[in-house]
Amino acid sequence: MEKRILDYTDWQDTADTLHLFLQMAGKVKVERSNKRPGWAHVRLPLSIDGIGTGIIPAGGFSFEIYFNLRKHHVDVQNTDGGKSRIPLGDGLSVAGFHSQLMAALDYIGAPTEINTTPQEFYDQTPFDEDTKHHSWDRQAVEAYLENLHFAYRCLSRFLSPFRGKVDMPEFWFGTMDLSGSVFAGQAAPYSGTDVVGVNCFDEKFVEYGFWPGDVKMSQPAFFGMPYPFFSGIESYASMLKPDRAEFRPQMSEFILTLEDAFSYPDPEQAVVDMCQSSFEIVQRMDRWADLEWIIEPLTYPASAQR
Known part of the structure; x- marks a missing residue:
């Protein structure tokens, strides 16, 4: 593997944007998943190409939110074949992603209201108001x-x-x-x-x-x-x-x-x-x-x- 070390200060704008995008997906999982000890139900599995929520129950079907970090897009899809894709790129703000994610969840039949305050993050600007984080390296x-x-x-x-x-x-x-x-x-x-x-x-x-x-x-x-x-x-x-x-x-x-x-x-x-x-x-x-x-x-x- 390439031994590339990313000091946080060198990619902070992108790191924070990615972090907040992933927080929104995680909060969807929090709202819909069966609770487990030690917050185990909120963990997001790593895959070859990125990070996803894994299977999330939604009544009579299931869905997932998957961040492909090689091809730079997010897929929101359900077990009935419904699918929506959100391209990831420089200029997409946290507020913009929040709007698109909520719309994608509506489209696949899994509308989910989340707490829009970031979790354990130094900036508490609500997701739907955050237009300053929009970098994607x-x-x-x-x-x-x-x-x-x-x-x-x-x-x-x-x-x-x-x-x-x-x-x-x-x-x-x-x-x-x-x-x-x-x-x-x-x-x-x-x-x-x-x-x-x-x-x-x-x-x-x-x-x-x-x-x-x-x-x-x-x-x-x-x-x-x-x-x-x-x-x-x-x-x-x-x-x-x-x-x-x-x-x-x-x-x-x-x-x-x-x-x-x-x-x-x-x-x-x-x-x-x-x-x-x-x-x-x-x-x-x-x-x-x-x-x-x-x-x-x-x-x-x-x-x-x-």
């Missing part, structure tokens, strides 16, 4: 997709062997990250009152993911976020690998930037090492009750022996 979008594919390979390699409840990597439209989690199966009540946190942080887990940077941290990076949160790992810092990975107390997260990952001879292994070593540190600080079973190796035979 095709090359940057395609490079971002390639980085998501790299992240998927790394994260799925690490997460796949765990037993018990595991979420494989998918896209979170609120924070624009691709992530998955491994869960302890132990309750861990959340002390906050915000609706996102109350319905997310209710059991011990560690989330592993990749995000493209934002207004607070412009470098795209891989992260490991344990819950319950903690602020320091001083006694176990020497366990963290590879050598450029770090724990950032202000974020309560383990971090390996994409640039640092690409600096190693085997970038994928570097990301896996960060995930594995940080998971081991978490277990040193707060060992899970059923850890032995959760990490028990799988017994599938080698492919040549099947």
Whole structure:
């Protein structure tokens, strides 16, 4: 793959526009999907060509919203053959996309009212009023997709062997990250009152993911976020690998930037090492009750022996 690193500041206008477009599709899924623990029902699956909602129920039929980030269009289609396409290009504003998306949903028989306030985004301008975000750098979008594919390979390699409840990597439209989690199966009540946190942080887990940077941290990076949160790992810092990975107390997260990952001879292994070593540190600080079973190796035979 081309090792192109997109610092958020270099493509912020396009990144924000794409982010807000995806938020609208995600909010449609929120309104219509059957609810699952930990907001699992709002995650958007990654595909070879882009990001989609997956199947959304709509009474007697189903539909999906799919962003093709190679051909730069959005398809809104249902199981009865109805289909509407929205071209993506420079100049299409968030407000313009909102209007076209709502019209496309009407056309396929799935009109859906959504909360038009952006989720977990620094600019709270309602979608239907936002005309300032309208940039579309095709090359940057395609490079971002390639980085998501790299992240998927790394994260799925690490997460796949765990037993018990595991979420494989998918896209979170609120924070624009691709992530998955491994869960302890132990309750861990959340002390906050915000609706996102109350319905997310209710059991011990560690989330592993990749995000493209934002207004607070412009470098795209891989992260490991344990819950319950903690602020320091001083006694176990020497366990963290590879050598450029770090724990950032202000974020309560383990971090390996994409640039640092690409600096190693085997970038994928570097990301896996960060995930594995940080998971081991978490277990040193707060060992899970059923850890032995959760990490028990799988017994599938080698492919040549099947």
